[in-house]
Amino acid sequence: MIEISGLCKNFVLHNQGGAVIPVMRDASLSVAPGECVGLIGASGAGKSTLMRMVYGNYLADAGAIRVGDLDVARAAPREVLALRRATLGYVSQFLRVVPRVPTLEVVAEPLLALGVPQDAALDRARDLLGRLNIPERLWALSPTTFSGGEQQRVNIARGFAHGYPALLLDEPTASLDVANREVVLTLIEQAKGHGAAILGIFHDEAARDRVCDRVVDVTRFTPGLAA
Numbered sequence: 001m002i003e004i005s006g007l008c009k010n011f012v013l014h015n016q017g018g019a020v021i022p023v024m025r026d027a028s029l030s031v032a033p034g035e036c037v038g039l040i041g042a043s044g045a046g047k048s049t050l051m052r053m054v055y056g057n058y059l060a061d062a063g064a065i066r067v068g069d070l071d072v073a074r075a076a077p078r079e080v081l082a083l084r085r086a087t088l089g090y091v092s093q094f095l096r097v098v099p100r101v102p103t104l105e106v107v108a109e110p111l112l113a114l115g116v117p118q119d120a121a122l123d124r125a126r127d128l129l130g131r132l133n134i135p136e137r138l139w140a141l142s143p144t145t146f147s148g149g150e151q152q153r154v155n156i157a158r159g160f161a162h163g164y165p166a167l168l169l170d171e172p173t174a175s176l177d178v179a180n181r182e183v184v185l186t187l188i189e190q191a192k193g194h195g196a197a198i199l200g201i202f203h204d205e206a207a208r209d210r211v212c213d214r215v216v217d218v219t220r221f222t223p224g225l226a227a
């Protein structure tokens with residue numbers, strides 16, 4: 001479902017005399033449907049950079065990133081947006097939302113954007129917010145004033161609302177309490193059970209051991225460090 005091959009990335013620092021920082025050489029990995037692959041490697045090795053390239057936030061200098069039928073490395077922006085709507089989800093620790101939109105709609109929005117009927121979308125949003133222990137009295141409020149942990153859980157609910165066939169997870173259990181961490185791990189296991197291909201960064205080793213089928217050390221792809 002996710003097939004990365006020959007991927008290379010340099011950062012060019014235009015405000016520092018055009019200095020070129022090579023961060024990735026010939027990265028290759030694949031994630032099958034129903035499989036969860038964890039990215040590991042020292043801080044600065046390139047885990048986040050790889051995830052951002054798969055999501056289409058950073059351009060690749062060479063190589064291919066196939067997600068389903070699309071090569072994200074060569075896709076037009078509108079193709080990347082369509083991919084994100086239906087096929088490729090991304091759950092980070094941080095919530096970015098339009099102010100004044102109620103939490104329930106924030107969570108239901110990915111489903112509404114796909115044409116899911118409003119009742120079904122809102123039911124799914126209520127179910128997820130309940131499972132993630134967001135008090136019902138908050139559902140009609142914008143999450144912009146919520147605590148950090150509440151915002152993180154709203155973000156997770158939103159990320160899992162639609163059953164994306166491919167999912168990127170960036171530290172999804174970071175700073176969650178035990179009960180909510182358990183809910184998130186169960187959501188990940190259920191997504192795998194439904195056939196999602198998941199690529200994730202988990203600094204929480206116990207969480208990684210539980211949900212990842214295997215790990216890939218991105219240090220292999222770091223220029224100058226590869227064996």
Ligand SMILES: Nc1ncnc2c1ncn2[C@@H]1O[C@H](COP(=O)(O)OP(=O)(O)OP(=O)(O)O)[C@@H](O)[C@H]1O
Nearest residue numbers: 011012021023041042043044045046047048049050
């Ligand atoms: N936008 C950018 N411009 C320039 N250099 C960048 C940029 N983003 C990342 N880098 C550099 O690329 C390298 C890889 O960074 P990245 O954030 O991918 O590492 P990481 O493995 O995710 O680290 P961590 O575990 O600390 O989050 C680092 O040397 C970083 O300084």
